[in-house]
Amino acid sequence: MTGASTGNPEISPPTPSPDSWVTGSVYFRSDAQGIHLHLPSTLPWEELWENLVWQLRSRKPYWAGVAPLTLWSQQRELDMPTLQLLAALLSQHGLQLWRVQTRSRSTAIAAATLGYSVEQSSLLEAVPPAPPDTTPLYLRSTVRSGMSVRHGGSVFLLGDLNPGGEIIAGGDIWVWGRLRGLVHAGANGNKGAVILALQLEPTQLRIADQVARPPEGGSLPNTPEVVYLQEDVICIASLQDFLRRGV
Amino acid sequence: MSRVIVMTSGKGGVGKTTVTANLGTALARLGRSVVVVDADFGLRNLDLLLGLENRVVYTALEVIAGECRLEQALVKDKRTPNLSLLPAAQTRNKTAVHPDQMRQLIEKLASSHDYVLIDCPAGIEQGFRNAIAGANEAIIITTPEVAAVRDADRVVGLLEAAQISSTQLIVNRLRPDMVAAGQMMSVEDVVEVLAIPLVGIIPEDREVIVSTNKGEPIVLSANPTLAAQAIQRIARRLEGEVVEFPKLASLGESFWERAKRFLNQKVL
Numbered sequence: 001m002t003g004a005s006t007g008n009p010e011i012s013p014p015t016p017s018p019d020s021w022v023t024g025s026v027y028f029r030s031d032a033q034g035i036h037l038h039l040p041s042t043l044p045w046e047e048l049w050e051n052l053v054w055q056l057r058s059r060k061p062y063w064a065g066v067a068p069l070t071l072w073s074q075q076r077e078l079d080m081p082t083l084q085l086l087a088a089l090l091s092q093h094g095l096q097l098w099r100v101q102t103r104s105r106s107t108a109i110a111a112a113t114l115g116y117s118v119e120q121s122s123l124l125e126a127v128p129p130a131p132p133d134t135t136p137l138y139l140r141s142t143v144r145s146g147m148s149v150r151h152g153g154s155v156f157l158l159g160d161l162n163p164g165g166e167i168i169a170g171g172d173i174w175v176w177g178r179l180r181g182l183v184h185a186g187a188n189g190n191k192g193a194v195i196l197a198l199q200l201e202p203t204q205l206r207i208a209d210q211v212a213r214p215p216e217g218g219s220l221p222n223t224p225e226v227v228y229l230q231e232d233v234i235c236i237a238s239l240q241d242f243l244r245r246g247v
Numbered sequence: 248m249s250r251v252i253v254m255t256s257g258k259g260g261v262g263k264t265t266v267t268a269n270l271g272t273a274l275a276r277l278g279r280s281v282v283v284v285d286a287d288f289g290l291r292n293l294d295l296l297l298g299l300e301n302r303v304v305y306t307a308l309e310v311i312a313g314e315c316r317l318e319q320a321l322v323k324d325k326r327t328p329n330l331s332l333l334p335a336a337q338t339r340n341k342t343a344v345h346p347d348q349m350r351q352l353i354e355k356l357a358s359s360h361d362y363v364l365i366d367c368p369a370g371i372e373q374g375f376r377n378a379i380a381g382a383n384e385a386i387i388i389t390t391p392e393v394a395a396v397r398d399a400d401r402v403v404g405l406l407e408a409a410q411i412s413s414t415q416l417i418v419n420r421l422r423p424d425m426v427a428a429g430q431m432m433s434v435e436d437v438v439e440v441l442a443i444p445l446v447g448i449i450p451e452d453r454e455v456i457v458s459t460n461k462g463e464p465i466v467l468s469a470n471p472t473l474a475a476q477a478i479q480r481i482a483r484r485l486e487g488e489v490v491e492f493p494k495l496a497s498l499g500e501s502f503w504e505r506a507k508r509f510l511n512q513k514v515l
Contacts, residue, residue, distance in 0.1 A: 046376070050408035057407070142442055144404035145397050162440055164397050180440075 012209040013184060025150055026051045028059070029133040034068035035095060041074040045082075056093040058141030058159075063094055070099040073107055080110045087114075134170060143167065143181065152188075163203055172196070182206070185227075195227035200236065210234050250485075251353055251363040253286075253382035253411075257398030259369030261390045262419040265455055266478065267366040268296040272464040273482035275330035279361040282321065284353070285335035286378035287368040288343055294334050297324060298462025308336035311348045317355055326467060331360075341374035353381025362485075371405060379406065385414045386446065391421055391432035396440055403441055415446040417481065422451045423499035434495075447481035449474050450498040473498055 026048060027038040039048060069090055078086070087097040100111035101119045108120040132152035139157045143149060145164025149157075154171030165181040167173050172194050173185045179197035184206035186193025191208040201220060205212045205227050212234035224239040237245070254267045264287075271283040284307070285293035294300045305320035310333075317333075324330040333356065336343065356363045367378035379385070385406050389399040399416075406414050418434050425431035434448055452474030458465045465475040477498070480490045 050405060053408040053410065054404070145400040147404055160440075160442070162400050164400060 011211055013187075013206045013211050015187060015189060015209065025148070026055055027133075028055065030067075030135075034070065034098075035063075036070045036072060037090075037095075038072040039074065039076055041076055053089065054141070054147065056089065056095075058139040059137075060093050061140045062138045066094050066096050068098050069095040070101060071097060073100060073102045073104065075103045076107065077104045078102075078107045078110060080114060083107075083110055083114055083116075132170070136171070137169075142177075145181075154193075169193075186229075191229050191232075193229075196224065196239070197227075198224050200225040200227070205234055205236075207234055249357040249361050249363065250384060251357050251365070251382045252384045252386055252485075253365040253367050253379050254386050254388060255367035255375065255378065255402055255406075256369065256388045256395070257371060257402040258389075258395045261388050261395050262449075262455075263369075263388050264292045264296055264366050265459060266388050266417060266419060266449070267364050268293060269464045269466045269475070269478045270481060270485075271330055271362070271364050272297075272324075272327050273466045273479050274362050274364075274485065275324075275327045276466070277482055277486060278329065279486075280329045280359075281362040281364065282331050282333060282356050282360045284333045284356065284363060284365045286349070286365050286374065288335045288374065288377075289337065289340040290368065291335040291337050293366050294322070294332060295462060296459055297330075297332055297464065299324060299332055299334075300462070303334045306334045306336040307352060308339055308343060311344060311352060317352070341368065341372070341377065344377050346376050346380035349377045350381040357381075371402065375402075375405075379409055379411065383412060385411050386417055387414060387441070387443065388417045388419050389437060389441075390419050391426070391434070391437055393432070396432070396437055400441055403443060414443050416441055416443050417447040417449065418445070419449045420451045421448055421498065423495045426495060445492075446484050447477055448492060448498065449477040449481075 025040060025043065029036050090097050097116060099117040099119065100107065102108050102111065103121055105120065108118050112118045134153040136154045136156060137151040139149065139155065140159060142159045143157065143161045143165040145162055147165045149155060149167045152170040154173070155167050155169040156174045157167065158176045160177040161167060161175050161179045161181040161183070163180045166183070168184040168187050170188045170190065171186065173183045175197040178199040178201060180201045180203065182204045183195050183202060185195045186208040189208050193207055195205060195207065199220065199222070202214055207227065207229045210229060210232060221238065225236055226239055226242040227234060227236050254263050256263050267283055271281045275281045283293060285291050294303050299322050302322050305315040307320065309315045310317050310320045321331040321333055324332065353363060353365070365378050365382055368374035387399050387403060389395045403414060416438065418437055421434065422431055426433045434445065438445055450473050452465070452472050454465055454472045455474060465472060466478055468475060471479065483490050
């Protein structure tokens with residue numbers, strides 16, 4: 001697929017709002033206190049659970065040892081059985097729930113009864129949004145149809161991105177596998193972001209505010225390729241050519 | 248330890264119900280006790296394909312509501328002694344049942360059968376969640392078409408999230424001549440995307456339509472077609488036997504084979 005792709009100057013892709021990295025989906029970040037898990041307040045529980053299980057599985061190879069975890073559940077009401085289920089799932093993946101940060105009274109009571117450290121803030125109090133995580137995200141998994149990975153930093157995927165799946169990242173996107181879905185690198189507007197794939201057969205490519213679809217027909221080279229932005233045009237080059245030109 | 252397998256696909260019309268009816272029959276003929284469960288509440292079909300429609304008295308819904316015992320709702324297949332069917336209700340829809348109720352029902356069935364095959368409705372909504380609730384394994388059925396594979400991929404993801412331990416693949420309605428001509432996705436193409444183990448390849452078969460209308464599973468035929476043989480092989484693979492996949496070309500019947508089978512049928 002080496003060569004320029006077909007751009008569409010009329011349409012620019014949606015730019016994620018600053019806090020959408022955090023509010024759209026289940027969101028992990030880590031700091032000195034351990035790992036923080038933020039639950040989105042509006043997503044239906046079943047979808048949230050699916051997303052959580054997938055994230056835990058694909059991140060597990062990159063978490064070392066048992067890490068303490070703080071749960072930020074916002075105004076979501078979690079009863080005792082649900083909290084227990086959640087804690088069990090987390091501990092399966094080497095994460096130890098110890099603190100619950102909530103705006104719901106019933107969640108606070110349930111968490112306290114189960115013996116977790118609880119911090120309750122009222123609904124009126126403004127809670128500062130969690131800082132977007134710009135550290136690289138490493139995933140080992142297949143991103144299947146219907147899945148969406150959103151991350152403020154760069155995303156490194158060891159596995160395939162299947163058609164119907166998407167990765168939207170603030171930084172670079174590296175797919176160590178077949179890239180067949182949709183990718184949006186530099187989604188915050190970073191025009192220097194690149195997309196790299198061992199085998200590039202995308203549905204659509206986006207970097208910063210530019211969109212391109214792959215040229216139709218043509219055979220696929222069996223070599224790694226790099227997608228980058230040059231003067232607002234999305235270009236594709238073999239990894240070799242890209243490096244020869246100078247990074 | 249009995250095996251509870253949900254037969255699912257995402258997309259409709261790929262042959263879930265037909266494969267469930269035939270695989271259930273094939274497993275029963277290998278001497279296993281099998282119950283096939285129609286989880287398609289509101290659009291039940293499994294009883295038709297097994298030719299058991301007129302023997303349905305109670306359905307899963309009455310069992311769940313406590314209006315009858317589980318044994319009363321099970322319809323035994325006279326042609327296949329080890330096989331029974333738990334029919335779905337035709338009059339209610341998919342929201343009439345809750346995953347927890349389904350799980351309890353399936354647990355009861357599992358305690359008295361070697362295999363519980365659950366025929367899942369199309370889609371990924373409530374009906375799907377009910378159908379997978381009690382399952383510990385899944386078989387994905389897809390046809391070699393882009394849309395079917397896309398939906399199957401979505402379902403594989405949902406099954407992984409539901410922590411179903413084993414998911415295997417059946418590629419249904421394959422046309423070897425079209426694959427050879429490059430007009431149809433090959434089995435390799437499908438497996439490459441879905442990345443799950445393959446348990447069977449079933450070729451397209453006109454007999455399926457005939458048998459469906461008669462309510463007689465194709466695996467019961469005295470001269471099983473290639474599709475029926477493929478399903479019998481799947482049953483043996485589920486039983487743990489290592490059965491090789493036949494070459495693509497031999498999945499398509501030659502003119503002489505078809506003629507021979509036709510003649511055999513006339514003689515018998």
